[in-house]
Amino acid sequence: MPKPAPATYFEVFNEIAIIEQLSRTLLEARLPDGLIAPHFTVLNHLIRLGDGRALIDMARAFQVPKTSMTHTIKVLVAHELVEVRPNPEDGRSKLVWLTDKGRAVRHQAIADLAPDFERLARGFDTARLLEALPVLRDLRIYLDEDRNSAEWPQSGTSNAASAR
Amino acid sequence: MPKPAPATYFEVFNEIAIIEQLSRTLLEARLPDGLIAPHFTVLNHLIRLGDGRALIDMARAFQVPKTSMTHTIKVLVAHELVEVRPNPEDGRSKLVWLTDKGRAVRHQAIADLAPDFERLARGFDTARLLEALPVLRDLRIYLDEDRNSAEWPQSGTSNAASAR
DNA sequence: GTGATATGGTACGATTTCGTACTTTCTATA
DNA sequence: TATAGAAAGTACGAAATCGTACCATATCAC
Helix, strand or coil: CCCCCHHHHHHHHHHHHHHHHHHHHHHHHCCCCCCCHHHHHHHHHHHHHCCCEEHHHHHHHHCCCHHHHHHHHHHHHHCCCEEEEEECCEEEEEEEEECHHHHHHHHHHHHHHHHHHHHHHHHCCHHHHHHHHHHHHHHHHHHHHHHCCCCCCCCCCCCCCCCC | CCCCCHHHHHHHHHHHHHHHHHHHHHHHHCCCCCCCHHHHHHHHHHHHHCCCEEHHHHHHHHCCCHHHHHHHHHHHHHCCCEEEEEECCEEEEEEEEECHHHHHHHHHHHHHHHHHHHHHHHHCCHHHHHHHHHHHHHHHHHHHHHHHCCCCCCCCCCCCCCCC
16 A cells, blocks of 8 residues: 555644534533533543542643643632532642532533534444544544654643553 | 443444543644644645635535634744635635645654654554444444534534535 | 625734742751 | 741633624525
8 A cells, every 4th residue: 555645634733623523512512602623522521530639630631731720720610510629639739529500511512412412423424434534533643642752842830641 | 232322322432532532642743832732623624625725615515613713723824834815706705725835834744743643553453443444434424414414502603514 | 896705914912831030848977 | 826838719801702783795585
């Protein structure tokens, strides 16, 4: 097989960027007013992996600067969707816990997305999506690990990483 | 084949969102100071599809509000990477043209990304990427068209769409 | 043609994102 | 233990994103 041209890789990431933009806009349309995708993503993360996570760990998981995560958490606290408490095992860090309201909002958002997924299932061959999932997962894992490798240009304080 | 659970679709978009985040960070590390991904994306768009595009058309292509595109273009103008001129066929609109410097910056950025793509080719089975490309392309096309369909929640002034 | 409506773009303010600098706490090494 | 360095979080300011309101121009109905 001939080596693919760089433009081909580029197209893959370009398509991914467009899909991310479209799906994010759709998600945000299903969220309560004042909540945007990063807020929901944090709620979802805390439910899927369990709450009581440190702020810094979530910043790493989402590959955002810790200052950005501080702001995101602050908004979630203002909406009473999470609570922040000190980490008893490390005086520097704080742990983030879901409130009942936070769980409910996440649950409702997923329920409100159901019609969109159903429409997708009607209009798109979902078998192809499932085929692509392992590739996407492995690509994400590769990029995540590669980020920690030597050749990555480290940018300020947003470094380090781990699987989401 | 059993119908996939919504969580499976969700995972696909979640992986895509993470990949977008990681690849965007990498791209921005290769751009000149002061330029971020949206700036490059506009340059790339103008080269791939030809310049002299209307601002509103680019906003639609990227699914961003026209106010966001106005700002992006303003930065590109400040960097002398594009020029904005009136549309002789429509007194309301403006057309965006690349400068030589704009073409050069885009060309250089792609050249600077080459080592990253080569590293990717060494560490990841690129055949799998190429297999996924048609699915991603079709999914993007579907979502783009679906956005214009009835069931989409229209959001403010960022409406309408067309292929990038 | 004239008026009503739609469209392209901008002004403005609110929110988000993020880099830098700093404080506090932990860890490692002597 | 003492102390230097690393790590977690925040304060702050700059830039980006985006919604609302508004102006100028175009299009449509009559």
